[in-house]
Amino acid sequence: MIIFASNHPEGIINQQESILLAENNTRVAFAVQFSFEQYYLTEPKAIELIALIELKKTAKNTSISAAIFPLDSAIKNAIEQLDTTDNDLQIFSNNYQTPWLTLSAPLMLEPVKIPKPWGQEIWYTGIEARGQSNVTAQGFSTPLPWVLSLMPDYLASDSHKKIILLKTLDPLPDEVYGDLYFELHEQKQEVYVVTHIDSRAWKNNIGAIRLGFDEKKRSEFKSDEEFKVAYLNAVSEYEKIRRTIDDLYDIERIKNNISLTSPVDSKILGLWEKQIPQELVEREEQARDYKNSFSAIQSLRIGDVVKVPCYVPHALQHGVRVVEFQTPVFERKILSFAQKVLTQDSWDTQSALEKVQLVTPEQAALVVLSAHEGVLVEEVARFDDFRVISITLAANQQYCVESQNSYGLLMPIGNVCGVLIGDDELSLAAEEVMFIPYKLLAGAGINKSLIVCSKEYSLQVLLAVVV
Numbered sequence: 092m093i094i095f096a097s098n099h100p101e102g103i104i105n106q107q108e109s110i111l112l113a114e115n116n117t118r119v120a121f122a123v124q125f126s127f128e129q130y131y132l133t134e135p136k137a138i139e140l141i142a143l144i145e146l147k148k149t150a151k152n153t154s155i156s157a158a159i160f161p162l163d164s165a166i167k168n169a170i171e172q173l174d175t176t177d178n179d180l181q182i183f184s185n186n187y188q189t190p191w192l193t194l195s196a197p198l199m200l201e202p203v204k205i206p207k208p209w210g211q212e213i214w215y216t217g218i219e220a221r222g223q224s225n226v227t228a229q230g231f232s233t234p235l236p237w238v239l240s241l242m243p244d245y246l247a248s249d250s251h252k253k254i255i256l257l258k259t260l261d262p263l264p265d266e267v268y269g270d271l272y273f274e275l276h277e278q279k280q281e282v283y284v285v286t287h288i289d290s291r292a293w294k295n296n297i298g299a300i301r302l303g304f305d306e307k308k309r310s311e312f313k314s315d316e317e318f319k320v321a322y323l324n325a326v327s328e329y330e331k332i333r334r335t336i337d338d339l340y341d342i343e344r345i346k347n348n349i350s351l352t353s354p355v356d357s358k359i360l361g362l363w364e365k366q367i368p369q370e371l372v373e374r375e376e377q378a379r380d381y382k383n384s385f386s387a388i389q390s391l392r393i394g395d396v397v398k399v400p401c402y403v404p405h406a407l408q409h410g411v412r413v414v415e416f417q418t419p420v421f422e423r424k425i426l427s428f429a430q431k432v433l434t435q436d437s438w439d440t441q442s443a444l445e446k447v448q449l450v451t452p453e454q455a456a457l458v459v460l461s462a463h464e465g466v467l468v469e470e471v472a473r474f475d476d477f478r479v480i481s482i483t484l485a486a487n488q489q490y491c492v493e494s495q496n497s498y499g500l501l502m503p504i505g506n507v508c509g510v511l512i513g514d515d516e517l518s519l520a521a522e523e524v525m526f527i528p529y530k531l532l533a534g535a536g537i538n539k540s541l542i543v544c545s546k547e548y549s550l551q552v553l554l555a556v557v558v
Contacts, residue, residue, distance in 0.1 A: 092173040094122040094141070101242045104144060108153050111146050120145045120175045124162060127240050130252055131218050138162075142241055143170060145180055151513075151538070155194040155245075158184035159237045181229065190228035194242060196512055197501070198526040201225040201232050202259075208354045208430055209271050209409075210262040215524040216254045216500065219421070226526070235526075247498045248529040248557070255477045255555050256419040257500050257524060261412050264292040267379075267429045268357040269409025273301055273386065274423045275443055276401055281417035282472040282479055283397040283407070284553065286504055286522065292410025298391040301406040302399075303451030305387045319444045322385045326427050326440045329378040336375060337431040339367060352433045360430070379429055387451065394504075394551070396457065398472050402448040414502065414522070416472070416479050416555050457481065466490050473558065482543060482552040489544035494536035497557035499527035501543070504551040511542040532556070 095103045100123040111119045124141045139162035147154040158180070160166045166187065173183065181191035192198060203222040205212040217224045218236050225232035239251035247254065260283070263269035269292070288298040304318075312318040341351055343363045349355060364372065386404070391397070391411055399405050404426050407413060424439035424446075425432060432438065458470040465485035472479045482490050489511070492499075501510070502524045510517040510525065519525055527541065535541035543552050 092120060092122055092143075092170055092175050094124055094167070094170060096124045098126050100125045100142060100240075101244060104146070104155070104242060104245075107144070108146055108155075111148065111153070117148045118146065118178070120173075120180065122170050123241075124167070125240075127237060129236075131223070131236065132220050140237060141167060141170065143173075143180060143184065152195065155242070156180070156191060157194055157238075157241060158187075158189045158191050159233050159241060160187060160189055185229055185231060188231050190226065190231040190233055192226060192228055192233070192238065194238075194246065194528065195531065196515070196528075197510060197517065197531070198226045198238070198528070199228060200235065200524045200526055201227040202524070206354045208433055209269050210260075213259040213261060215257045215259075215502075216419075216526075217256060217258065218252075218254065218419070245530050246526075246528045248496070250498070250557060253419050254498075255500060255557065256415075256417045257502065257555060258415050258417075259286070259412060259522065260407055260415055262407060262409050263357050264289040264410035265357045265361075266292065266409050268360060270301075270429055271407045272423070272428045272432070273404050273406040273426045275404040275426065275447060276399070276423055277446065278401065278422055279418045279420050280401065280474040280476075281399045281415055282474075283399070283413040283415050284471065284504065285391050285393050285395045285397075285411060285413050287412040288391070288393055289410030289412075296392070298411035299388050299408040300391055300397060300411070301383070301386045301404070301408065302389045302397070303387050303403050303405070304385055304449055308385050309449065315449055318385075318449070319447075322382075323440060323444060325378070325382045325385060326438070329375075329382045329427065330438060330440075332371070332375045332378050333429070333431075336367060336371065339363070340431065354433065382427060396454070396471050398454060400448065400452055402446055403451050404443070404447060414504070414553065416477065416500075416553075418474070418476060471553070476558060477555055478558050480554045480556070482554065484543070484545040484550045484552070486545055486547055486549055489542050491539050492532070492535045492541040492543060492554065494534060495532045495556045497532060498529040499532045500555040501525040501527055502553045503543075504553060506548045506550045507546055508550055508552055509544040509546065511544060513540055 097103050103123050126137045127140050128137045141162045143158045145156045184191040200215045202213045202215045224235045226238045243251040288296050424443035426440045426443050460468040465488040467483040469481045471481045508519045
């Protein structure tokens with residue numbers, strides 16, 4: 092098999108496709124060796140990869156399949172010996188525990204789980220030093236950034252280094268220990284869709300989020316500056332108590348050979364808490380309650396949507412799981428937290444209050460894009476760089492996805508979703524995610540080539556696209 096060497100593998104693939112279309116052949120197979128820069132690392136480092144490619148003519152377009160391997164002499168020699176007439180390249184790839192991916196069709200994403208002191212984040216499109224999501228097929232996985240780097244324009248319209256971050260926030264049901272940071276963002280725009288409320292935490296199945304500041308509490312002060320000063324004092328007093336307790340917990344971490352920057356199971360924290368003087372425990376609870384009295388609580392039910400504006404502090408509460416779509420940037424200012432912050436030494440309360448928006452905007456109603464019997468399409472959120480669309484289907488209904496000048500991230504909520512691509516039907520379980528290539532989604536509505544459908548139950552499907 093011919094192996095091309097290029098730092099622009101998509102150019103080689105396009106060139107070979109042009110040759111294929113100009114000839115009578117119906118198929119071509121080759122490999123491309125290329126350098127991939129791990130741009131998401133603090134100190135980016137290049138690694139060598141090699142991709143096995145197969146192009147096939149179809150009635151309407153070209154089918155593109157690929158497998159990507161870390162480059163070493165063994166895999167390179169094995170690929171060199173491959174017979175290019177052999178159609179079953181999937182067997183070769185799977186023998187090396189590598190998925191054989193059809194890049195001209197939707198790609199299944201395999202999430203990576205990131206432990207947090209309050210629970211876990213489940214990243215479907217995460218590409219960071221802390222972890223990378225994967226693309227999966229045949230039970231094997233390849234890092235998402237590798238796949239995107241192979242054909243960045245075809246797959247993501249050259250937005251491969253800033254993919255919309257789709258993740259699930261999965262907090263513990265434990266009150267306090269499962270509450271997220273009370274934080275604000277200056278750049279990151281995000282929207283939550285509530286998918287589950289833990290009945291162990293919320294017996295009436297109505298959860299909550301802290302969102303902004305309490306207007307009644309704010310009215311108790313003569314000015315906003317006085318309100319900010321009072322809040323800062325409340326947080327400062329709480330932080331002193333919090334640090335005293337966290338220092339005691341760190342002693343227990345050392346005794347038990349637990350890293351000072353690793354999350355600790357809430358049950359273990361509960362046992363450690365019993366060793367703390369009762370007077371300190373009571374002071375912490377009183378100071379926390381007073382600090383929290385400055386923030387506003389908004390009730391949440393399954394299916395609710397929360398758009399989080401920049402500069403508005405917020406903290407999802409324990410036992411409330413949400414799907415989150417957000418700008419792929421990591422920046423925040425932590426105003427307070429009811430346990431040790433593991434990622435930074437101090438809180439950002441004072442600098443956050445200098446920029447905070449004290450008046451929380453009303454949550455705007457969803458914009459109805461289309462509605463007919465059994466099908467409702469709404470815009471959940473539109474930000475500067477992406478939008479999220481909700482498609483609600485009654486039982487046994489279908490919807491032809493409109494063309495978008497973007498790649499897409501598709502996730503069903505609640506029930507299984509069928510996805511029709513030409514003559515093929517794929518199945519997507521609730522809270523599984525499918526990456527829809529730019530070239531496929533750009534022509535979806537025109538060709539009626541991408542259809543989502545419900546089965547015997549109603550269904551909600553979320554689609555995120557770039558604007």
